[in-house]
Amino acid sequence: MDKHHLKRALTIAGSDPCSGAGIQADLRTFWTLGVYGASVITSVTAQNTIGVKGVYGLPGRFVALQIDSVLSDTGADAVKTGMLLTPEIVEVVSQKIREYRVKTLVVDPVILAHSGYRLLQEEAIGVLKGQLIPLARLVTPNLYEAKTLTGLERVDDTARMKQAARVMKEMGAEFVLIKGGHLEGEAIDLLYDGSDFREFRSERLNVGRTHGTGCVLSAAITAWLAKGLEVNEAVERAKQHVTRAIGSALSPGRGSKILGVS
Incomplete structure (x- = not known):
């Protein structure tokens, strides 16, 4: 592909050795959607389809060095963040996003694993709210994160999702997408731009428990934004991608399924 037409996306997140979530899922999603993917690893996890065994956060200075290495060379048309773990990492990432004047940032505010293992330290929440979310074009919390x-x-319902979206919009993000995958009944995601709400509804696919759905959704949105789509259309296409990926979910281990390649 001609480098002038090559769209580039960067993920700044944790590593998942079973490839269901994190950096590995993001890069797989970028590739599937025709976008060149680069990655910055913030933390290394020991996890599998059953759960998280442990987490090791990299030093902030090394996270910064990785970001410099990517953005000073290939650059990025869009950037997403996932698991950031420590206040130091959140602060460093925020500084670099400002330094490189990243215009299209998707913040997936990962806090807990499905198993309950903490992926963002309590002390980092204020830094995330005060420094990183205000730089975001889009922030994509699930119900617990919201x-x-x-x-x-x-x-826990659409009325409270709207209330949460308004509060998060005041933190400075341009758009807020509250993911309602854990609602009872129909799955509803709610997008808010400060003026209007848009609901994205989808039927639940009976495939059992899946791993990495939030990562794949935010990565797909990032890929479509890198290709020049507006946020509304990027979210719509990303939702379609996730639905197809859930429908082709794989069972490589003894626990949760991993999303397939749609």
Whole structure:
């Protein structure tokens, strides 16, 4: 492909050795959607389809060096963040996003693994809210993350999702996408631009428990934004991609399924 037409996306996140989530899932998604993917590893996890065994965060200075290596050379048309783990890493990533004047940033505010293992330290939440989210074109919390970041008592229906979206919009993100995959009944994601809400509804596919759905969704959105789509259309196409990927989910281990390549 001609380098002048090559669209580039960068993921800044943790490594998942079973490839269901994190850096590995992001890069697979970028490739599937025709975007060149680069990666910066913030942390190394020991996990599999059953759960997380341990997490090791890299020093902030080394995360910064990785970001410099990518953005000073290939650059990126869009950047996404995933697991950031420590206050130092969140601060370093925020500094580099400002330094390189990244215009298209998708923040996936990963806080907990499905198993309950903490992937963002408590002390890092304030840094995420105060430094990184204000730089985001789009922030993509699930219901638990929206509740944690906003301080609301409950985020468990569309009315409270709208309330959470308004609170998160005040943090400075251009768009907020509250993911309602854990709602009872129909799965509803809610996109808010500060004026209007748009609902993305999808039927639940009966494939069992899956691993990495949030990572794949935010990576797919990032890929479509890198290709020049507006946020509304990027979210719509990314949702379609995730639905297909869930429908082709794989069972490589004894636990959760891993999304397939759609």
